[in-house]
Amino acid sequence: MTVWFAHHLHAFVLALKRLGSAPLGSLLSIAVIGIAFSLPAGIYVFLENLQALSGQFSGAPEFSLFLKLNTNEDEVAEIEARLKQDPQVASFRFISSDSALEQFKQGSGLSDVIDGLERNPLPDAFVIVARDLSPEALDTLHAELGQLPQVEHIQLDSAWAKRLDSILKLGRLAVFMLGALLSFSLIAVAFNTIRLQILTMREEIEVAKLIGATKGFIRRPFLYFGAIQGMVGGAAAWLIISLGIHLTEEQLKDLMELYEVNFKAYHLSMEDSLSLLLFSALLGWAGAWLSVTNHLWRIEP
DSSP states (O other), X not given: OHHHHHHHHHHHHHHHHHHHHSHHHHHHHHHHHHHHXXXXXXXXXXXXXXXXXXXXXXXXXEEEEEEXXXXXHHHHHHHHHHHHHOTTEEEEEEEOHHHHHHHHHHHHSOHHHHHTOSSOOOOOEEEEEESOOSHHHHHHHHHHHHTOTTEEEEEEOOHHHHHHHHXXXXXHHHHHHHHHHHHHHHHHHHHHHHHHHXXXXXXXXXXXXXXXXOHHHHHHHHHHHHHHHHHHHHHHHHHHHHHHHHHHHHHHHHHHHHTTOXXXXXXOOHHHHHHHHHHHHHXXXXXXXXXXXXXXXXXXX
């Protein structure tokens, strides 16, 4: 176990030395990786902010729950208690028939006609905002509220929610496709970097093989080099995204205040950050492994 740990520590230190031996080339490779990974990760952060922001606008889809004309106060109180206990309901407000008629009178300009009515034709109503704005959750809540005996009609304009959900799904698909394409670029960068190292160290590798070094011993520093380069590139992408959020967050807050929206920008979480670093390290390791496997076997003393 001690020998195994010593071999890996030696390979790790050697990889760091190789990374620092050509600082300009290493810096350029890391910058390329960081910029490449910042694009899909930045789009992902943008979509998360868009989804969080969509639920705060007053234009969120609302249920209009119209009650039967003969509904009494006890039945209205029963529905109100039912809505307070429903975990799918974010908020609601009650609009009495008298209040609705008064609003209609002021907005329609038909006050003389309305005053001539024998009775109020408008029902009591609840305006409900759902907690989950996905089309599936809205349809489920629509079906549940429709089963209440005092409800005459439910109206929901969920077209914009479906459009937003489609846009977010399309955006996530674009992130996946862009991330997949740029992953190949990271593998290509690691592959080419390791290939150049192998070619410049050909004589050293031949001597190592002559004195009995195994392929694993020779290959190990290159694999660590690729993984370290990929991870540092992922860290560069994280810094680019964080800097972009920091530069735009105050301007976005000022803009959202004009719409009376309390906006807080979404940053990459700890899980997202670790996933970015580990994934970039894995791709760097994969590119190094492909390069070593493709070129190392050709070198024989």
